[in-house]
Amino acid sequence: MRTYLARRVVQSLVVLFLVSLGGFSVLHLAPGGPIAIYTMSPTMSAEDVERLTRLLGLDQPLHVQYTKWVRGMVTADWGRSYRDGRTVGEVIADRIPATLVLMLSAFVVAIVLGLATGIVSAVRQYSVFDHAMTLGAMVALSIPTFWLGLMGIYVFAELLRVLPPGNIGTIGAPFSLADRLRHLALPAATLGLVMVATWSRYTRASMLEVIGEDYIRTARAKGVAGPVVILKHALKNALLPLVTLAGLQLPLIFSGALVTETVFTWPGMGRLFVDSIGYRDYPVLMGLLILTSVLVVVGNLVTDLLYAAIDPRIRHA
Amino acid sequence: MTRISRREVLQILAGGGAAAVLAPGLAHAADTPKRGGQVVVGLSQEPTVFNPLRPHIEVDRGVHFGIFDSLWRTDDKGQFLPNLAVEIPSVKNGGISKNGLEYTVRLRKGVTWHDGKPFTARDVKFTWDLVMNPKFGAYTKVGYDVIAAVETPDDATVRFKLKEPFAPFLTAWGDAWIVPAHVLEGVADPNTAEFNTRSPIGTGPFKFASRVAGDHLVLAANPAYHGGAPPLERVIFKYIPDLTVLYTQFKTGAVDVTGMQGISAEFYGEAKSLPGVALHLHHSPSVEYIYFNHGKPWFKERAVRQALYHAMDKRAIIEQVYYGVPKPIEGYLPSTSWAYNADLPKHEYNAEKARQILDEAGWKLGADGIRAKGGVRLSFTNSTTAGNKLREQTQALLQQNWRAVGVDMQINNMPAAVIWGEFYVKSKFDTLLVGIQASVGDDPDCLNRIHSKYIAAETGSGRNVSQYKNPQVDKLLEDGVREVDRGKRRTIYVKLQETLRSDLAYLPIFSYVRIEGVKQGMLNYKPNSNVLHNTWNMHEWGWRA
Numbered sequence: 001m002r003t004y005l006a007r008r009v010v011q012s013l014v015v016l017f018l019v020s021l022g023g024f025s026v027l028h029l030a031p032g033g034p035i036a037i038y039t040m041s042p043t044m045s046a047e048d049v050e051r052l053t054r055l056l057g058l059d060q061p062l063h064v065q066y067t068k069w070v071r072g073m074v075t076a077d078w079g080r081s082y083r084d085g086r087t088v089g090e091v092i093a094d095r096i097p098a099t100l101v102l103m104l105s106a107f108v109v110a111i112v113l114g115l116a117t118g119i120v121s122a123v124r125q126y127s128v129f130d131h132a133m134t135l136g137a138m139v140a141l142s143i144p145t146f147w148l149g150l151m152g153i154y155v156f157a158e159l160l161r162v163l164p165p166g167n168i169g170t171i172g173a174p175f176s177l178a179d180r181l182r183h184l185a186l187p188a189a190t191l192g193l194v195m196v197a198t199w200s201r202y203t204r205a206s207m208l209e210v211i212g213e214d215y216i217r218t219a220r221a222k223g224v225a226g227p228v229v230i231l232k233h234a235l236k237n238a239l240l241p242l243v244t245l246a247g248l249q250l251p252l253i254f255s256g257a258l259v260t261e262t263v264f265t266w267p268g269m270g271r272l273f274v275d276s277i278g279y280r281d282y283p284v285l286m287g288l289l290i291l292t293s294v295l296v297v298v299g300n301l302v303t304d305l306l307y308a309a310i311d312p313r314i315r316h317a
Numbered sequence: 318m319t320r321i322s323r324r325e326v327l328q329i330l331a332g333g334g335a336a337a338v339l340a341p342g343l344a345h346a347a348d349t350p351k352r353g354g355q356v357v358v359g360l361s362q363e364p365t366v367f368n369p370l371r372p373h374i375e376v377d378r379g380v381h382f383g384i385f386d387s388l389w390r391t392d393d394k395g396q397f398l399p400n401l402a403v404e405i406p407s408v409k410n411g412g413i414s415k416n417g418l419e420y421t422v423r424l425r426k427g428v429t430w431h432d433g434k435p436f437t438a439r440d441v442k443f444t445w446d447l448v449m450n451p452k453f454g455a456y457t458k459v460g461y462d463v464i465a466a467v468e469t470p471d472d473a474t475v476r477f478k479l480k481e482p483f484a485p486f487l488t489a490w491g492d493a494w495i496v497p498a499h500v501l502e503g504v505a506d507p508n509t510a511e512f513n514t515r516s517p518i519g520t521g522p523f524k525f526a527s528r529v530a531g532d533h534l535v536l537a538a539n540p541a542y543h544g545g546a547p548p549l550e551r552v553i554f555k556y557i558p559d560l561t562v563l564y565t566q567f568k569t570g571a572v573d574v575t576g577m578q579g580i581s582a583e584f585y586g587e588a589k590s591l592p593g594v595a596l597h598l599h600h601s602p603s604v605e606y607i608y609f610n611h612g613k614p615w616f617k618e619r620a621v622r623q624a625l626y627h628a629m630d631k632r633a634i635i636e637q638v639y640y641g642v643p644k645p646i647e648g649y650l651p652s653t654s655w656a657y658n659a660d661l662p663k664h665e666y667n668a669e670k671a672r673q674i675l676d677e678a679g680w681k682l683g684a685d686g687i688r689a690k691g692g693v694r695l696s697f698t699n700s701t702t703a704g705n706k707l708r709e710q711t712q713a714l715l716q717q718n719w720r721a722v723g724v725d726m727q728i729n730n731m732p733a734a735v736i737w738g739e740f741y742v743k744s745k746f747d748t749l750l751v752g753i754q755a756s757v758g759d760d761p762d763c764l765n766r767i768h769s770k771y772i773a774a775e776t777g778s779g780r781n782v783s784q785y786k787n788p789q790v791d792k793l794l795e796d797g798v799r800e801v802d803r804g805k806r807r808t809i810y811v812k813l814q815e816t817l818r819s820d821l822a823y824l825p826i827f828s829y830v831r832i833e834g835v836k837q838g839m840l841n842y843k844p845n846s847n848v849l850h851n852t853w854n855m856h857e858w859g860w861r862a
Contacts (some may be wrong), residue, residue, distance in 0.1 A: 033738045050777065098532075158569065
């Protein structure tokens, strides 16, 4: 087990290095640069542009910049935002709470509803409910999130006026839980709805496979009650592929949902990413890239370890 | 298609606080704002840089107007208003020496910083020192680097000694924001000081109160403001990245003022019928141009520039693409400028004339329907910010217009961070479709944008990105910055506009008109085309009692 872990960690570090090298090159070699946002200002001259470029160290050869960045990274210095000069850690940390709240709410919606509908669909395969869910999932997966979000705003905020059209809270009002929940409802539902479809389909497929197994028939033959067979015997084994799904979606919790965050003006990581691309804020973009990569790597590792915990047949050596 | 008549415009303006602006004589007592309340300004970009001397974008400036003061400001009529100075220096009051080399500014006494410390002449000198400090990443040095020395004979007097006469000095220092010496002096690195992002301290009407990154920031009234405590309790800047969402939030009442880009033209028709809302048509100093790269073979010839202008259906662009909101223009200055030349010849859309001019200049139609002369085909690209729908539609119209006279224009658009980088600064384009504010503040000077000495692609200096060269224009520009008398300067710039129009250095299309929405009952919202942001007078904002 220990050698297995050590091997995985080393592998992960290699992956992270390659990701950073690739990301850094792509970002810097892509045309454009962080000074472009200033050039249209009436007072900005070519000397100013050159002076600012030099101050950001962007006049240095690429490998020098990369080496400098790696050296910083190793000593936990992620650099400073080109836009406002704050440390990358601070810029990112500021956005994590909002993203966590939104993503976790959406996940709860998705997992609870997804598991429930998935199980019922599997147990009552080809029933009206199952067909309705299949159709619903197809629709939910096909609708663009921004459209769904805008429709939500139109119906609930503009027509019915029961929910706010966006934002994380009433502007200018002190924090209150009720207010936060009201503002959370639409974005979490929008994001959750799309994810419900995924979870529902996975659960259904996985359950169907398990329900057909011999041991389920045996359990039923023993006279175990229907719900117990489904929830205890079937679901437990059907969970395995779902753990993979959860592991794959872990980075999402932190990386945010840029479309939903834009439509609902939610100040999360997705927005930060989009804004930073617009500003060509390389240090922040690299920070986000590394953070997301670490989460992907960790997500995969945790998934593999969980497999062993859930399925006694799997042993890591 | 929506068209606005003059009457409609008047109705719209009369609908809200603008009535008070247009006819101050009619303003009644009820228009004095009550104490208290808040205003939410919706912005489509997020203000994050609070040190006014650091590189920033326009929305940052909007916040600076609340927190900081400059020596004077330019009001919506183009007049300087004393701010930290007691009066505007002039030759007459002895503030400006006869040779234009010395400016003496008397400062307001009894002004305090938000932390209670007194403001003195030392702060003004420190501000200049900081900008000139090579280790400090200052946004611009325009107006600072013409100064040889700053002297502070006493706490309430500052004397600027210039290296050479520089007429736009007053304008430049109207946008020079004074920062506190006692806070920034001892800081290890002024580029990364907490002051810049977390705890800015100014002398302005509002104090920095709080900020939620990516969402909003709150400014709270400064009761000790030297201009009197502002009526509002606080002003909130709310970041709403999507313009459609911004408009929706304005419609539902979450946002009181739509800042910067305002309301998109496509919503104008609907916005006019919104209850409880006043719309302002704000004439911004930016002009939409076809910007030529005079370094490219096609545009060296005046005949080509002239023909392209005649072949452009300006009216269709304004009416069909921009819903008739912006106004056609012939020069680089907005009609609100004191140096505006109202007598420039009007653009005439005449494709036949365009063909004739090109024929006469020897550009003969080829077999492919495109003109050519001496082996050069009249085929070039036009670039603008990718994703800007209105500009893309404009390009499509122009493409047809010019194709009809045998000119081929290819569209080559790029994201903002690409096009406005080297591509723009180093003059790598053929033509641009671009909105440019050529003058700084209310001053008509545009020396380093049009003078042939300021071609960055050649000398690495200035921002004459179109590489335009015209000795007559150079001369006028030089005279303009040397002359201190406004009446004489006006004559120079009137002539300059005439010369540029007749030479068609650029093709002006229209002057920007922004549609700004303000909730009814909000008083003293005064769009000001002489400053970068309409929050310039937020210390006067308030709600009707």
